Amino acid sequence: EKDNKGHFLFKSLKTSSVHKAHDCWIHESKRTVNSKKKAKYEYVVSIKKVTPDKKNKKKRPKEETLYISQVPRKAIAVLDQPYTIDQFLRNSFRHYISLPDEMVGPNWRDLNPTHVDAYPQQGQCQLYMAMSSIPHAGLGMYSGKAIPKGDQIGFDDLVVQVEDSGLNYKLRNWHNQIYKFPDHYWLMQHYYWEAKTTGGEREADEIDSIVPGFGMLANSHDGLINTNMIRPRMTSVHGMHRTKDPGAGAYTYYHGVKYMAEEDIAVGEEIWAEYGSSWFLEREDELGIIPIDDDFDEADDMLRTFSDLVKGDVESEMARDLWEFFNMTGDAQQKNRVRVALPEKFEDVKHVMEVGTARHSVPDSIRPMEWLEENGLCLDNIRPDDSTIPQAGKGAFATRFLERGQVIAPAPLVQLRRKDMEVYDSDDIRKKKAKTWRDGTQLLLNYCFGHAESSILLFPYAPVVNYINHGDSIEANAFIRWSAHEGNKRKLLLRTPDELNDSEHAGLMLEFVAKRDIEVGEEVLVDYGEEWQEAWEKYLEEWKPPLDEEDVAYVNPEVLNDIMVPVRTVEEQEEDPYPENIQTLCFVGPFDEKKGEKTKKTDEWGEGYDWTFYHNMYFTNKKGYPCDIVARDGEDLAGYQSVEPDGSHYIAKVYKRKKSKKPLIVRKVPRRAIEFYDRKYQSDLFLRTAFRHEIGLPTKMLPKAWRDVNV
Incomplete structure (x- = not known):
């Protein structure tokens, strides 16, 4: 029934049910008083009715809006x-009830506990450093426990980004009026990771990523x-800002690198x-032929085919004759990568078929725990967390009780030169005779000993x-010394800086040692030296916040990378723009022709396709491309405080190729x-005024051969 305004009249049901409840909007209210002088309220409400097309x-x-009148108060919740x-409330108390x-x-007991209180106070090391099972490959890492596929190995780590190392090398030479020089070489280039794997590729024209833990x-x-x-x-840690915090720019903001078990890992x-197959192929002249x-x-x-030929009896005389004939043929005698992967001796064929050619190539790749405890050093005595020291960013904390004199962690070293830390700029980086100047120092310096x-x-x-x-001489609970481990090549201490600079291999090693007993959860601190302390105090005393308009307006991208907050479209940004320092990336998988044709359509934005998920697409930035968000389809959640993720989908113009002016239209992003x-x-x-200083190497540890600077 309807009233004279065309509104439906409210009708009560015998039973109430949540299935009969709708979102509604209150438009009018009417108050009446009955004979017992009791007030009664009735309302006019509207609801949205959605009717699917059955055909x-x-x-x-x-969709249509229905108005309903004479709705009693008890029908509204x-x-x-x-x-x-x-x-x-994400910060409210949460904890399970402990089982004895x-x-x-x-x-x-299948978890590697990451909470401090859950760590045993002694023993049970779960990650070791020892000599690699690959001959002449130096140091390696080993698991001290079985790790199921998909679990994290060890703790999160950091990345240090190196800016424009090749360009700085060229400009440094030009600045010193040297115009003929060899290609740039420094030992660190053997340890670089591609910047797209760490998310740093858009920091500068050239970025090299250093992942000092597993990497x-x-x-x-x-x-x-x-x-x-x-x-x-x-993450800038504690929301530091360059106009408020002198520690801004003095440490890396790239934290949380995780290494996950790709397969079940044995004790x-x-x-x-x-590293990627190309890493080995590019180094064949140096390393020899290595199968990929x-x-x-x-x-x-080939071994399975061989087994079929001899009907499974790989130890018979027939099998031996066939194997020897194979080894005598011209193709087999060529030292190609597949041939190198096959066993050289017939007696090894059966075993190789059982374990596989890859495992056979490194027979000691699974070490007994007794061997690791005798020859290895523990790598999980410390974990990262927010430092207790103001302006210091993150710090290292003990995961178990560490006795005085105990090795906290080994620290293999890569030798570098101070001049490689220098950053230069030029009026024209293409011209040798253009004006050049020293513009700053690499962040890497802050993580080096010198x-x-x-x-x-x-x-x-x-x-x-x-x-x-850093902790001063009183606060420090750890110190450094040269390691006695076999991985420390002490003969390098006798070489001059020039000889070390020309070396293609690292080999030195320090170790952090407990200066006193260290409790579980206590931050580990080492004395950086008086020179470092004086430099930091002077920096704090003289520091003035940058007041340039671009510095004041700067916003760290982490503030915007909240999936609960909708992204503004290009049109919305005309009235409410993002800060000048911000750019947008869209993660888009490889285009699938079959799937694409099904979703291909043309609208006001042009010809485009629906977004599709791609396995591991968020693990690196390799699938991230610059994009413009042109439309949003979904409820705008910005009007109230909610922890619900933004349920919107977007239409984006994605620029997958640098030289292509025509973007790819992707829908449902x-x-x-x-x-x-x-x-x-x-x-x-790139804060050129940010604090830069190496960590002090104690004078008693400095070899005589290294003293090449007059102070």
Whole structure:
């Protein structure tokens, strides 16, 4: 029934049900008083009615607004918006009820606990450094426990980005009026990771990424890769801003690099990072012929074919004759990568077929725990967390009780030169005779050990050691010394800086040692030296906040990378623009012709396709491209405080190729696939007034051969 205004009249049901409840809007209220002088309220409300098209399910449902009058008060309930009740307070208390330790059997203990209180106070090291199972490959990493596929190995680590190293080398020479010079070489280039794997590729024209934990210490075997790296997240820690905090720009903002088990990892197994097949192919002149992943697969297939030919009896005389004939043929005698992967001796064929050619190539890749405990050094005595020291960013904290004199962590070293830390600029980087000047210093310097009397710098690499902060002679609970481990090539201490600079191999090693007993959860601090302390105090005393308009307006992208907040379209940005330092990236998988044709359509934005998920597309930035958000389809959640992720989908113009002016139109892009980054040379990495100073190497540790600077 309807009233004289065309409104439907409210009708009560015998039973109430949430299935009969609708979102509604109150338009009018009417108050009446009955004979007992009791007030009664009635309301006019509106609801939205959605009617699907039964004949064509793909057709957009019909929507209409219905008005209902004479609605009693008891038929109206006031509820919270979704995700806004206290249940969704993300900082409210959460903890399970503890099950007594004696009730938890050994078969249930499958987690590597990351909370400090959950760590044992002694023993049970779960990650080791020892000599690699690859001959002459130096150091490697081993697991001290079984790690299931998909679990994280060890703790998060950091990335240090190096800006324009090749350009700075050229400008430095030009600045010193040297116009003929060899190609740039420094030892660190053997340890670079591609910047797209760490999310740093858009920081500058040329960025090289240093991942000092797993990224530098773990070896690689292309046939046995058992880890996968997940890129870090950018965070300034405690929301530091360049106009308020003198520590801004003095430490890396790239934290949270994770290495995940790509396969089940056995107790004592060596950790293999993925360098990429090209890394080995490019170094064949230096390393010799090394099989890559496909070569091991082909060699395994050949062995299976061989087994079929001899009907499974690979130890028979017939099998021996066939194997010897194969080895005598011309093709087999060629030293190609597949041939190198196959066993040389017939007696090894059966075993190789059981374990695979890749595992056979490194027979000691799974070490006994007794061997690791005797020959290895523990790598998980410390973990990263926010430092207790103001302006210091993050720090390193003890995961178990560490006795006085105990080695906290080993620190292998890469030798560098001070001059490689210098940053230059020019009026015209293409012209030799253009004006050049010293413009700043690489952030890398802050993570190196050095001494005022030497041009040598030492960069330490091992999980978490780069998080260890400064404490003065009283506060410091740790100190450094040269390591007695076999991985420390002490003969390098006798070489001059020039000889070290020409070396193609690292080999020196420090170790951090407990100066006193260190409790679980206590921050580990080492004395950086008086020179460093004086430099920092002077910097704090003289520091003045930058007041340029671009510095004041600067916003760290982490503030905007909140998936609960909708992204503004190009049109919306005309009235409410993002800061000048911000650019937008969209993560888009490779185009699939079959799927694409099904979603291909043309509208006001042009010809485009629907977004599709791609496996591991967020692990690196390789699938991230500059984009413009032109439209948003979904509820705008910015009007109230909610922890509900933005459920909108977007239409984006994606620029997949640098030289292509025509963008790719991608529809139905989820909020998760849109991220904000700094534009080139805009982040705190390029604050030329930020604090820069090496960590002091004690004078007693400085070799005489290294003293090449007059102080």
